[in-house]
Amino acid sequence: MRATRIVLLGPPGAGKGTQAQRSTDRFGIAHLSTGDMLRAAIHAKTSLGRDVEAIIAAGKLVPDPLIVAVVMERIAQPDAKAGFILDGFPRTIGQAVTFDDLLHRQDAMLDRVIELTVDDTILIDRITTRARQARDRGHAVRADDNHDALKVRLAAYHEHTAPLVDYYRAQGILVSIDGLQPIDAVTQDIFLAFGEQAI
Ligand code: AMP
Numbered sequence: 346m347r348a349t350r351i352v353l354l355g356p357p358g359a360g361k362g363t364q365a366q367r368s369t370d371r372f373g374i375a376h377l378s379t380g381d382m383l384r385a386a387i388h389a390k391t392s393l394g395r396d397v398e399a400i401i402a403a404g405k406l407v408p409d410p411l412i413v414a415v416v417m418e419r420i421a422q423p424d425a426k427a428g429f430i431l432d433g434f435p436r437t438i439g440q441a442v443t444f445d446d447l448l449h450r451q452d453a454m455l456d457r458v459i460e461l462t463v464d465d466t467i468l469i470d471r472i473t474t475r476a477r478q479a480r481d482r483g484h485a486v487r488a489d490d491n492h493d494a495l496k497v498r499l500a501a502y503h504e505h506t507a508p509l510v511d512y513y514r515a516q517g518i519l520v521s522i523d524g525l526q527p528i529d530a531v532t533q534d535i536f537l538a539f540g541e542q543a544i
Contacts, residue, residue, distance in 0.1 A: 349374050349428035349539075350453065352435070354509060355461030356502040357495065358468035358475070359524045360531060364461065365432040367532050371541070374428035377419055379412055379436075384487075402488040404497030406505060409439045417447060437505045441512055458513040459535055461524035465499055 349372050353361045362378060369376040383401060386394035393415070397407045416434050419425065435441040448454055463471075469492075476490040489498060513519040520538040522531060 348426065350455045351430040352455055352458040353430055353432050354458060354506065355524060356463060356468055357498045358471040359461040359463045360528065361432045361461060363528060364531055364535060365430045368430050368535060371536065372428065374430055375425040377416065377425065377429050377431050379416065379433040382415055382419065383407065402494065404489050404494035404501065406436055406501050409437055409443065413440055413443050435509060438508055438512060441509055455518055457538055458519050459538060460510055460519060460521045461531065462521055463524040467525065468499065469495060
């Protein structure tokens with residue numbers, strides 16, 4: 346069977362994690378969240394973790410070559426052979442171009458890029474709520490889920506990641522979905538982008 350390769354684009358708080366998990370379950374592919382991978386490296390105190398800890402806490406982007414290497418190593422693992430949904434990568438045109446090039450060398454390409462659109466005022470609300478709920482439940486709050494880091498993360502999204510929308514649209518693989526809809530409706534739209542009915 347052909348592998349399914351999906352990129353999920355969207356600003357912080359757009360619901361990428363939730364939707365990626367649903368697509369993972371539906372399509373039997375791996376959920377690759379670069380943020381989760383980097384946070385795991387920080388937690389495990391690896392040299393990668395030490396290199397990225399301060400950058401992530403500040404809400405800035407880690408260098409392109411470093412994150413591309415992390416992703417290429419991850420997609421080579423057996424559980425990603427049937428395909429993957431990338432959540433949080435690529436985040437710059439440089440990452441996207443290098444990734445396309447490396448995939449082509451493996452005779453592979455992306456099938457779809459799903460963009461979740463949500464405006465900034467709502468994102469700030471969603472993320473502050475996410476942090477408060479985590480705190481209320483006694484869970485760890487992400488080091489970058491605070492007002493200052495969030496401003497930097499949103500600025501990084503607009504400056505570096507938003508241009509990917511045009512880049513993938515030009516390739517004819519972009520599908521934009523209104524991320525303000527109820528969660529199930531967003532899932533439905535994502536599945537429809539693959540010609541499948543949802544629930
Ligand atoms: P996320 O969980 O996707 O919001 O990512 C958390 C943080 O990890 C980001 O704010 C960046 O510091 C870093 N990060 C994750 N993915 C990337 C990427 N593709 N390029 C650069 N930095 C990244």
